[in-house]
Amino acid sequence: xxxxxxxxxxxxxxxxxxxxxxxxxYGPASDKGEMIALIRKAHDLGVDFFDTAECYGPYIxxxxxxxxxxxxxxxxxxxxxxxIQLKDFKQTLDSSPAxxxxxxxxSLRRLRTDHIDLYYQHRVDKNTPIEEVAETxxxxxxxxxxxxxxxxxxxxxxxxxxxxxxPLTAIQSEYSMxxxxxxxxxxxxxxxLGIGLVPFSPLGKGFLTGAITKxxxxxxxxxxxxxPRFSQENINANMIIVDLVKSIARRKxxxxxxxxxxxxxxxxxxxxxxxxxxxxxxxxDNIAAAxxxxxxxxxxxxxxxxxxxxxxxxxxxxxxxxxxxx
Numbered sequence: 001x002x003x004x005x006x007x008x009x010x011x012x013x014x015x016x017x018x019x020x021x022x023x024x025x026y027g028p029a030s031d032k033g034e035m036i037a038l039i040r041k042a043h044d045l046g047v048d049f050f051d052t053a054e055c056y057g058p059y060i061x062x063x064x065x066x067x068x069x070x071x072x073x074x075x076x077x078x079x080x081x082x083x084i085q086l087k088d089f090k091q092t093l094d095s096s097p098a099x100x101x102x103x104x105x106x107s108l109r110r111l112r113t114d115h116i117d118l119y120y121q122h123r124v125d126k127n128t129p130i131e132e133v134a135e136t137x138x139x140x141x142x143x144x145x146x147x148x149x150x151x152x153x154x155x156x157x158x159x160x161x162x163x164x165x166x167p168l169t170a171i172q173s174e175y176s177m178x179x180x181x182x183x184x185x186x187x188x189x190x191x192x193l194g195i196g197l198v199p200f201s202p203l204g205k206g207f208l209t210g211a212i213t214k215x216x217x218x219x220x221x222x223x224x225x226x227x228p229r230f231s232q233e234n235i236n237a238n239m240i241i242v243d244l245v246k247s248i249a250r251r252k253x254x255x256x257x258x259x260x261x262x263x264x265x266x267x268x269x270x271x272x273x274x275x276x277x278x279x280x281x282x283x284x285d286n287i288a289a290a291x292x293x294x295x296x297x298x299x300x301x302x303x304x305x306x307x308x309x310x311x312x313x314x315x316x317x318x319x320x321x322x323x324x325x326x
Contacts, residue, residue: 001046001290004272006196007169010118010148012077014265014290016049017042017283018200018274019065024056027222030278032064039068041280043076045287051172051198051274053081053122054107055091066111079118079170079198080107081152083125093323095125097136104145120150120172121162124325130158134165141166150198155325156189163193170196175271177241177260177306178204179315187268199264202273205230208260210242226320229313237312244305254292257285262292266299 002014019039023029039050052065062080069076082103083095107116119140121133140146148169151162162168171190175182176199190197205224206212214236218225228234245256252259257275264273277283294302314321 001287004196004269006118006198006270006272007148007194008167010077010169010196012049012272013047014272015047015261015287016051016079016198016272016274017047018051018276019061020052020056021276022278023061023064024058025223026276026278027219029057029060035064035278036068038278038280038283039065040072042277042283042287043069043072045284046290047287048076049079049272049274050076051079051200052111053084053120054103054110055081055084055086055122058086059106059110062107062110066113070112073113077117078111078113079120079150079172080111080116081120081122082107083120083122091320091323093123093125093127095121095128095133097128097132100133100136100140104140108145115144116146118148118150118169119146120152120170121154122152123323124151124154124158130162131165134162138166150195152200153324156185158325159189159195160193163195168193168195170198170272172198172200174201174315175199175264176202176204176208177245177263178208178238178311180306183267190270191268196270196272197268199271199273202264202275203257203260204241207235207238208242208245209255209257210246214239226317227313227315228317229311229315231313234313241306241309241311244302244309248302252292254289255285257282258289258292261286261289262294263299263302265290266294 003011004014005011022035052061085092085094137149150170152172214232224230245259248259249256275286
């Protein structure tokens with residue numbers, strides 16, 4: 001698979017693998033043995049960039065990724081995150097130096113490694129100055145425990161402040177045909193500063209594949225049950241973008257998932273999406289998107305059509321929205 005460079009020098013496959021959904025967020029955890037086999041198959045197919053976080057589970061997703069990648073650790077890049085603590089089943093943001101220290105040691109142990117290739121602050125902690133966070137991570141870099149660092153769902157002002165202390169390698173943010181807000185300010189800032197973008201939910205949390213209809217019933221442990229954009233009314237209203245994706249797929253003789261991912265890759269050379277998957281079929285489908293190309297005219301027409309679509313519903317619940325830095 002084509003390689004892309006995040007930041008100054010972190011080379012990774014053009015498409016990574018988001019591992020969260022294997023054990024957290026999208027219903028019951030999948031069989032551990034099957035997911036270990038799937039992660040290793042992803043590597044066989046060219047993926048060398050794997051994403052997790054300490055709060056996924058919590059902890060069990062890092063343990064899964066660590067066990068899966070231990071035999072091939074020197075051939076892959078692992079990204080994980082600190083800064084969200086789950087206490088009494090509620091998210092608490094904590095990026096204090098002491099907590100970061102505690103988090104990195106736990107992540108290293110669970111991931112069965114002596115270093116983390118890319119260590120993100122999962123959410124900006126308003127109680128800890130971002131400069132203090134960057135200085136703490138800088139010490140971890142000096143100690144060899146962290147090789148590169150990034151931020152997730154961070155606003156441009158804090159990105160600039162953090163980057164001035166310790167250059168950032170990547171920003172993780174939601175970005176897809178289903179959520180294009182990063183085009184307003186974030187993409188230009190990252191291009192200016194030489195920072196990569198790692199979009200999560202590049203398939204619109206499954207919506208862009210056409211697999212979700214207004215009759216869908218999300219389980220209580222599927223976080224989409226709390227997302228306004230996935231109410232029955234909004235799903236029905238937003239089907240217009242699914243129709244567009246399907247029409248592109250027919251013209252290109254590819255799948256809707258491949259449309260969504262290849263469109264994203266085409267936006268900038270420093271973008272590396274991390275779609276999740278729990279099946280070999282979907283995994284192979286996603287990876288094949290790396291080979292899809294567009295002419296300038298095709299992309300112009302697609303973006304013009306997207307510009308004419310106004311989607312309904314927020315992408316987070318009101319409670320979760322409070323933790324997004326803007």
